[in-house]
Amino acid sequence: MQKLLLCPPDFYGIEYEINPWMNRADNVLPELARLQWNGLRQVLTSLGAGTELIAPQQKLPDMVFAANAGLVSGKKFIRSNFRFAERRGEELHFEKWFAEHGYEVVRLPEALYFEGEGDALFCGDILFCGYRFRSDIRSHQAIGDILKCLVISVELVEDRFYHLDTCFCPLPGGEAIWYSPAFDEYGQKVIRQRVNHLIEVCPEEAAHFACNAVVLGKDIVLAERSPQLCNALHERGYRTNELPMTEFIKAGGACKCLTLFI
Numbered sequence: 134m135q136k137l138l139l140c141p142p143d144f145y146g147i148e149y150e151i152n153p154w155m156n157r158a159d160n161v162l163p164e165l166a167r168l169q170w171n172g173l174r175q176v177l178t179s180l181g182a183g184t185e186l187i188a189p190q191q192k193l194p195d196m197v198f199a200a201n202a203g204l205v206s207g208k209k210f211i212r213s214n215f216r217f218a219e220r221r222g223e224e225l226h227f228e229k230w231f232a233e234h235g236y237e238v239v240r241l242p243e244a245l246y247f248e249g250e251g252d253a254l255f256c257g258d259i260l261f262c263g264y265r266f267r268s269d270i271r272s273h274q275a276i277g278d279i280l281k282c283l284v285i286s287v288e289l290v291e292d293r294f295y296h297l298d299t300c301f302c303p304l305p306g307g308e309a310i311w312y313s314p315a316f317d318e319y320g321q322k323v324i325r326q327r328v329n330h331l332i333e334v335c336p337e338e339a340a341h342f343a344c345n346a347v348v349l350g351k352d353i354v355l356a357e358r359s360p361q362l363c364n365a366l367h368e369r370g371y372r373t374n375e376l377p378m379t380e381f382i383k384a385g386g387a388c389k390c391l392t393l394f395i
Contacts, residue, residue: 135349136183138199138230138393142170143189147199148382151217152266153293154385166380170197173354173388176374180352185395187230193222198386199249200298200394202227206280210236215265216246222316239279245272251296256303259327260284263297285327287320294339298389302344304353308332308369310346310362312339314319342378342387356387 146161174184189196202223203212210231215221232238241247251269253276254261260282264270270286277284287297291314294300300315307329313321314336325331334343338359346355351371355362356378363373378387 134181134183136185136328136395137177137347138185138187138202138395139170139174139181139391140197140199141189142166142197143369144191144194145189145384146194148192148194149219151219152295152385155384156383159383161380161383166278169377170391172376173378173391176354176376177347177349177392180354180374182349185234187227190222190226193226194248195220195384196223196226198251198384198389199227199367201248201296202232202393204247204253204276205231205236205248205393207393208236209239209279211239211247211249211276211279212271213249214241214243214246215248241272243273245269245275247276248296251298251390254297254301254303256309256328257307258282259339260359261297261301262286263289263301263326264290264339266292281389285323287324288317289315289320290317291315292314293385296387296390298345299342299345299385300339300346302346302389304332304349306330306346306373309342310334310366312336312344315339330369332362334359334362344381345387345389346375347388347392353389356382 246269248267252263257293262273273286294315300312302310312334342356343359343362354374357375
């Protein structure tokens with residue numbers, strides 16, 4: 134059974150602006166956000182995934198985006214160092230949760246920004262790591278040394294796609310979903326060289342966070358309004374589960390951002 138960590142949206146809202154999606158004048162509808170979050174958890178459970186919860190904290194509205202908390206490999210948890218001060222209060226809460234659940238907690242040097250599964254995703258045995266807007270490229274070598282794995286750094290060039298998981302989604306068998314304009318020329322080249330089959334997402338669906346999907350074997354859980362991607366996935370034998378994610382897209386996240394694989 135695959136297990137995921139989620140944080141309920143009790144205190145979720147747009148209290149500051151740290152990416153192009155966030156606008157305090159267009160704030161979250163709390164009841165709708167709760168319904169959408171509950172819908173995501175219910176679908177994940179129905180697909181056989183186990184879900185664990187971390188307690189949300191006041192004045193940490195983005196804690197709901199659990200994917201950014203760190204990176205888990207086995208029983209090792211590499212804790213994030215957030216770039217923006219607004220999110221740094223989350224770090225110790227996630228560290229405490231993982232320590233209490235039997236994980237070895239690893240901290241990177243404070244000067245190395247790293248935002249967890251938001252910017253670090255395994256595709257087969259390769260750990261692809263995004264950098265520029267949130268994570269520091271220097272953190273990637275440290276993570277590779279800790280995990281003893283091949284790390285490939287790719288630069289993100291569109292600020293709307295500020296984390297790797299907003300524009301790249303590994304699939305089983307060395308495949309991946311991606312939005313290629315989010316990467317620089319080298320990033321596009323190395324991804325094409327290293328990934329067996331790539332499914333390109335069109336700009337309209339990328340803007341609805343189609344790439345920000347949770348992959349559970351052949352089941353893909355993603356934000357609604359991505360018919361072209363869903364058709365492409367169906368042709369390759371995947372099953373899609375589309376969900377409304379409007380309240381989380383307001384802050385620059387969707388299905389994957391709300392989940393951390395543990």
